[in-house]
Every structure is written in C-alpha cells, then in structure tokens.
Amino acid sequence: MQLNFDKVNNILIVSIEGEIDHHTAEEIRTRIEDEFYSLNVKNMIFDFSKVTFMDSSGIGMVIGRYKYVKNFGGKVVVAKVNETFDRIFKISGLYKIIKCYETLDEAVSAISGVIK
Amino acid sequence: MNYENKMKLSFNSDSRNEAFARIAVSAFIMQLDPTLSDISDIKTSVSEAVTNAIIHGYEGKEGIVELFCGYVENTVYIEITDKGKGIENIEKARTPLFTTKIDEERSGMGFTVMETFMDTVTVESEKGVGTKVTMTKKIDKTSSL
Numbered sequence: 452m453q454l455n456f457d458k459v460n461n462i463l464i465v466s467i468e469g470e471i472d473h474h475t476a477e478e479i480r481t482r483i484e485d486e487f488y489s490l491n492v493k494n495m496i497f498d499f500s501k502v503t504f505m506d507s508s509g510i511g512m513v514i515g516r517y518k519y520v521k522n523f524g525g526k527v528v529v530a531k532v533n534e535t536f537d538r539i540f541k542i543s544g545l546y547k548i549i550k551c552y553e554t555l556d557e558a559v560s561a562i563s564g565v566i567k
Numbered sequence: 568m569n570y571e572n573k574m575k576l577s578f579n580s581d582s583r584n585e586a587f588a589r590i591a592v593s594a595f596i597m598q599l600d601p602t603l604s605d606i607s608d609i610k611t612s613v614s615e616a617v618t619n620a621i622i623h624g625y626e627g628k629e630g631i632v633e634l635f636c637g638y639v640e641n642t643v644y645i646e647i648t649d650k651g652k653g654i655e656n657i658e659k660a661r662t663p664l665f666t667t668k669i670d671e672e673r674s675g676m677g678f679t680v681m682e683t684f685m686d687t688v689t690v691e692s693e694k695g696v697g698t699k700v701t702m703t704k705k706i707d708k709t710s711s712l
Contacts, residue, residue, distance in 0.1 A: 470586060472582075472585050472586065472614055472618065473582055473585055473618040473621070473622060474582035474583055474585050474586065476672070480672070504586075504589075504610065504611075504614075505611075506611050506614040506615050506618065506677075506680065507615060507673075507674050507676040507677050507679075507680050508618065508672075508673075508674075510674035510676055511671075511672035511673050511674040512672060514672070514674065515672040535604070535607050535608075535611075538683070539611070539676075539680060542663075542676065542679055542680070542683055543663075543664075543674060543676045543679075544664075
C-alpha cells in the first residue's frame with residue numbers, strides 16, 4: 452500500500468495505491484492525519500482510482516476522516532470509485548454524508564464552490 | 568459433502584494474514600474459471616470473515632484461524648473458524664452498522680458485505696468456544712459468458 456498526497460488550494464488529495472483492509476487502514480489514517488495537519492489544509496478528496504482491494508474497513512476509514520475533517524469545518528468527498536467499491540459504499544449508506552465524483556476536477560470544483 | 572476439490576489452511580490471527588487468506592482463496596477458485604466480479608466478491612467476503620475472527624474472536628490476541636474452501640460443480644463453499652470468545656448475540660452482530668468497536672473505526676458492515684456478495688452466509692457461535700462462518704456462492708464461469 453502506498454499513499455500519494457497532493458495539495459490544491461486548501462484541499463488535500465489523497466490517492467491510495469493498493470489494498471485497504473483492517474491491516475492497512477491504521478497506517479492510512481495516521482499518515483493522512485499527519486499530512487492534513489502539516490499542510491494546513493481544510494478539505495479532503497479521496498482518489499480511489501488506484502485502490503486494488505477494499506473491504507468494509509474502507510468505510511470506517513473514510514467515515515473516520517470525515518469526522519476528523521469536520522472538526523476543522525472542512526469537507527470530505529470521494530472520487531473515481533469503481534463499481535465494486537461503489538457497491539460497498541452504497542450498502543453502508545456512506546453517500547448520505549459523503550459525495551462521490553467521477554473526476555478529481557469535479558471533486559475540486561465542488562469543494563471550491565462550497566468554500567466560496 | 569463430496570467436494571470436487573478442497574483445501575484447508577491454518578494461520579495465526581495476525582492482521583497481515585487477512586490479505587494472505589483472501590489471495591489464497593482467490594488462487595484456489597481460479598480452477599473454476601470465475602469472472603473478475605465473482606473473484607472480487609469472494610475475496611471481499613473472506614477478508615471480512617477473517618478480520619472478524621482476528622479482531623472480535625481473538626481480540627488481537629494470538630490464536631489460530633482456520634480456513635476451508637471447497638467446491639462442487641460451480642458452487643464454492645468457504646468456512647472460516649476461530650476458537651475465540653464467540654458471539655453473544657448473532658442476530659445483533661449481523662445487523663448493519665452494529666459494531667462493538669466504534670473507537671477502532673469499525674463500520675459494523677462486515678456481515679452485511681458478506682450477505683451482499685455471497686449467496687448464503689451462516690454463523691454458528693458459542694460463547695467462550697468460538698465462531699464458524701460458512702458462506703457459499705454459485706459462480707459464473709468466464710468461458711460460459
């Protein structure tokens with residue numbers, strides 16, 4: 452599992468490359484929060500295009516970051532979610548609180564629109 | 568049951584083995600020429616059951632998780648067994664969003680994911696004795712599509 456970070460305005464874009472399960476989720480959440488804090492950003496986008504496996508640990512991980520970012524008054528969205536992960540997010544009701552976008556550009560504009 | 572082919576694995580309740588277990592099952596069922604979607608559904612369900620055994624059955628302590636996988640014609644049978652603490656109330660445990668480990672960011676969706684991705688999911692558990700999760704799924708052969 453590899454994590455890549457990018458900063459656009461006050462948005463942290465998190466790209467997870469590899470597998471999200473109970474074993475990797477702990478490292479993912481710690482590293483994301485370290486990066487979020489040190490880059491002094493407000494919002495977060497999860498880019499799922501390079502995720503090769505995810506079980507329900509991914510739901511807990513994303514909702515956990517949603518709660519974390521919410522404490523700073525920011526937003527969390529997900530982008531480029533494939534069909535399998537989309538099913539997992541749908542059955543969990545995750546989309547009731549976190550929006551999903553097809554591209555990163557759409558996700559960035561949506562969050563930027565919210566900030567203005 | 569007379570399986571056409573079967574395999575059994577025992578491994579430590581170490582979270583690194585969640586990936587090992589799902590990859591081992593997916594490698595075994597390749598003999599059936601399954602679709603990518605079926606492989607993905609089965610891998611996810613195995614990961615959920617093994618994770619449950621590790622974090623709820625053994626609660627992070629050392630123990631042995633047993634994994635059985637067999638098939639007859641196009642139906643895959645999977646059993647994941649632990650000798651951990653057992654589930655007090657199975658019905659409650661299977662309820663979507665129910666979790667006993669909210670601080671650890673567990674979503675409480677494990678059984679719901681298994682039920683969504685597999686055809687049948689049976690849970691047998693006894694307090695202080697352990698838990699056995701049995702799952703089945705009829706798969707589509709890639710060659711018949």
